[in-house]
Amino acid sequence: MDAFKLLTRSTKLKPTAASSNSHRLPSAGKAENPQLFRSAQDLETKKRKRGSDEHEDSDGNEGSDNEFDATQLALFGAKSAPVKNASLKESKKLRKSNKNxxxxxxxxxNEPDSDHEVSTAVxxxxxxxxxxxxxxxxxxxxxxxxxxxxxxxxxxxxxxxxxKKKKEPTLxxxxxxxxxxxxxxxxxxxxxxxxxxxxxxxxxxxxxxxxxxxxxxxxxxxxxxxxxxxxxxxTPSSPKxxxxxxxxxxxxxxxxxxxxxxxxxxxxxxxxxxxxxxxxxxxxxxxxxxxxxxxxxxxxxxxxxxxxxxxxxxxxxxxxxxxxxxxxxxxxxEKSSSESDPGSSSDNETEDAKSKSKGKKTxxxxxxxxxxxxxxxxxxxxxxxxxxxxxxxxxxxxxxxxxxxxxxxxxxxxxxxxxxxxxxxxxxxxxxxxxxxxxxxxxxxxxxxxxxxxxxxxxxxxxxxxxxxxxxxxGLKDSAVPNIKHKLVYAATEQGKLLGLRQLLRPSAAVAPNEARLRPPFLIFTQTIPRAVALHSELLYDIPPEAGGSSRIAVLHSDLSETRRSDIMKGFRKGEIWIIITTDLLARGVDFRGINGVVNYDIPTSSAAYVHRVGRTGRAGREGGVAVTFYTKEDIPYVKSIANLIHTSEKLQGTTGEKSVQKWLLDALPDLSKKDKQELKRHGVKARAASAKLRPDGKEIRTSRISTKSGYDRKMENKRKGTITANRQKSKASTVPAESGDEWEGIDE
CATH class of the missing domain: 3.40.50.300 (P-loop containing nucleotide triphosphate hydrolases)
Incomplete structure (x- = not known):
């Protein structure tokens, strides 16, 4: 008899309150209804069935709290979510009719289209x-x-x-x-x-x-x-x-x-x-x-x-x-016909050009x-x-x-x-x-x-x-997708943002029952390519080896080759890569089914950029996506447009509980002028602009520092290094013996 089966026979754990109330991951499967705005009747039926649906978890995606347990991550829709019987029957009927x-x-x-009966019901x-x-x-x-x-x-x-010239009344x-x-x-x-x-x-x-x-x-x-x-x-009856x-x-x-x-x-x-x-x-x-x-x-x-x-x-x-x-x-x-007195040489040149062009054509x-x-x-x-x-x-x-x-x-x-x-x-x-x-x-x-x-x-x-x-x-013009959770997090400094991101990667504190948690796979957006590369090198070894290690995180930007970019995209779609650090290159149009969230490590340069970034999650009506935006002291002048978008999105989805953006924050944030908005869109936040340096060969290289050390600590370290270097140079100079005959004897005649 297997001793392990015997010992675990009576260890069936009951689901906790946190697991029963937890939200289904967007990657758990296909959404029941891809429509973002349903009618009032659909919303009422959804509320009635919410109690029974919350306890269903046939896919087994909400068991452990381990963030990097590969067995508990339904990456990119590998498994299908339970579908209602009515919609399943309708889809089967539709597929059967389409096959017929x-x-x-x-x-x-060869049957012409005119033989097919077209419905004329209006x-x-x-x-x-x-x-x-x-x-x-x-x-x-x-x-x-x-x-x-x-x-x-x-x-x-x-x-x-x-x-109109006859002074008709304007509407x-x-x-x-x-x-x-x-x-x-x-x-x-x-x-x-x-x-x-x-x-x-x-x-x-x-x-x-x-x-x-x-x-x-x-x-x-x-x-x-x-x-x-x-x-x-x-042959329509009217031109319209x-x-x-x-x-x-x-x-x-x-x-x-x-x-x-x-x-x-x-x-x-x-x-x-x-x-x-x-x-x-x-x-x-x-x-x-x-x-x-x-x-x-x-x-x-x-x-x-x-x-x-x-x-x-x-x-x-x-x-x-x-x-x-x-x-x-x-x-x-045209050139040959426009010549007034064409010679034999010009004709030969024209024929040669034609033959060359015909050769190219073949x-x-x-x-x-x-x-x-x-x-x-x-x-x-x-x-x-x-x-x-x-x-x-x-x-x-x-x-x-x-x-x-x-x-x-x-x-x-x-x-x-x-x-x-x-x-x-x-x-x-x-x-x-x-x-x-x-x-x-x-x-x-x-x-x-x-x-x-x-x-x-x-x-x-x-x-x-x-x-x-x-x-x-x-819906509302230029608004964020209404079926995701937004988080606006004040991190104070660059080091605070890095610490906050590490807490998202490996959360240690207990999560409230109704709080949305960010789980892989997700995207991290930065302002520039050097910052994306620097953040990737900083987080490269944060994922434990038993979960895949550094192979689970990648950086994607326009400086990479087309082959490398394609390989990263394929790995992300397959679930081999869990986290991609990127710029706004992936902010538009790209559809990854089942992304659980988006992290704006650097604040977006415009409200439109925010809409497209957070739109990588919550695709096709899927609910449960999380959008986290970090901002520091330098970002405060640029936060109000994003806070207004979050406020509008929560208003659109009818959020009744605690909101991500409070009214006092909207009133306290400063307004941004039109000129500053244009400057932000062109150059981003100047405090995070990459500094240009020159290599010994004269080529320009752009670097960006992302670290948990503060600027003061880094400054003190540099001072110590400079003091040590200066002392060594002084000690070397004092040990060198003075050469004889070094005194100046005046100008020779």
């Missing part, structure tokens, strides 16, 4: 208003009021302007807001994609196979607007029905924006292939600010495009996106892709031959998507993004901008760019009205 649809598609590949306006209000979806038209009224009445814009702000407000029909279920909007059968099946059963708010509001043209006939639109979407982080813009692009390419068989060209371009986000979009797109024949490609160095040889041949022909191949995903600089370099000539046009592109648009239109990327936008010369180009934060300056810049492009290409339509530019806002 895919089988029908395989059996009837929601009443009161029902649409109630659904949009319950999910906090706001759709508004950003065009001028004259253009909106002209589109409604069918009049010409010029007539409207003439009428109040409330009336203008009501005139811009729209109430389109929302997407209640993914089954409507096929029944109402004629989305490809195979694409609909792929959506179900990926586990998407309930559309999120951003998908409910934006997909009907982007898919409306695929639901109408090819055939008019496509430009879209500007502001939705919280982790709300499903990637899926919202990928589904219409893939569906459009399926229809394009059906109408133009055998034709392969780049019809859609997606621009993202980082390579990590580009790779993520390509992976998600390829999962949705399985079996549809649509190819999605990530832009790489040296890739040729279009045939540039024809442009060179045309230039050579050696290089153009990328055969339908949807191209790229960073701004990579595509601009490809279109301008590494900036050796002007940017070549992309006449085949009909859809341009800017993911994280506020960064792409920021002065850092604006020139490159504008070059790509202007290179898309197709008159039917439709653009959509997506981000969790978007200021009014981005909206004005978008309207101005669309207007200038329309004038430069002389784009006109029958009614002389511009293409609608609609804005979809989910």
């Amino acid at each position: 649809q895919s089988v029908e598609e395989d059996n009837a590949q 929601m009443e306006e009161s029902e649409r208003r109630s659904i949009l209000k319950a999910h906090r979806i706001k759709v508004s038209d950003l065009r001028d009021l004259e253009e909106i009224q002209a589109a409604k009445t069918g009049d010409d814009v010029e007539k409207k302007k003439k009428r 109040s702000k409330k009336k203008q807001k009501e005139a811009r407000q729209l109430y389109p029909e929302p997407l209640v279920s993914f089954q409507e994609l096929r029944n109402k909007y004629r989305v490809s059968r195979r694409l609909t099946a792929n959506i179900g196979e990926q586990g998407f059963s309930v559309p999120t708010e951003v998908q409910m509001g934006s997909l009907p607007l982007l898919l409306w043209n695929s639901a109408i006939d090819k 029905e055939s008019q496509e639109l430009d879209l500007l979407v502001v939705a919280p982080t982790g709300s499903g924006k990637t899926l919202a813009f990928l589904i219409p692009l893939i569906n459009n390419m399926v229809q394009h292939h059906r109408q133009n068989p055998g034709q392969r060209e780049i019809c859609s371009v997606i621009v993202a600010p980082t390579k990590e986000l580009v790779g993520q979009i390509v992976n998600e797109g390829r999962k949705l495009a399985v079996g549809t024949g649509v190819t999605i490609t990530a832009m790489r160095k040296g890739m040729q996106v279009m045939d540039l040889i024809h442009d060179e041949e045309n230039l050579l022909e 050696n290089t191949t153009v990328t055969k892709s339908d949807i191209l995903v790229t960073t701004p600089l990579a595509l601009v370099n490809a279109l301008s031959a590494n900036k050796t000539k002007s940017v070549s046009p992309l006449p085949s592109v009909e859809h341009l998507v800017l993911d994280e648009a506020d960064v792409l239109l920021d002065p850092l990327f604006r020139e490159q993004t504008s070059a790509i936008w202007n290179a898309c010369t197709n008159p039917r180009l439709r653009i959509s901008l997506w981000s969790a934060t978007m200021g009014s300056n981005i909206e004005e810049l978008t309207k101005e760019t669309i207007k200038k492009r329309r004038e430069s290409l002389a784009i006109e339509n029958s009614q002389n009205t511009s293409t609608p530019l609609l804005r979809v806002v989910i």
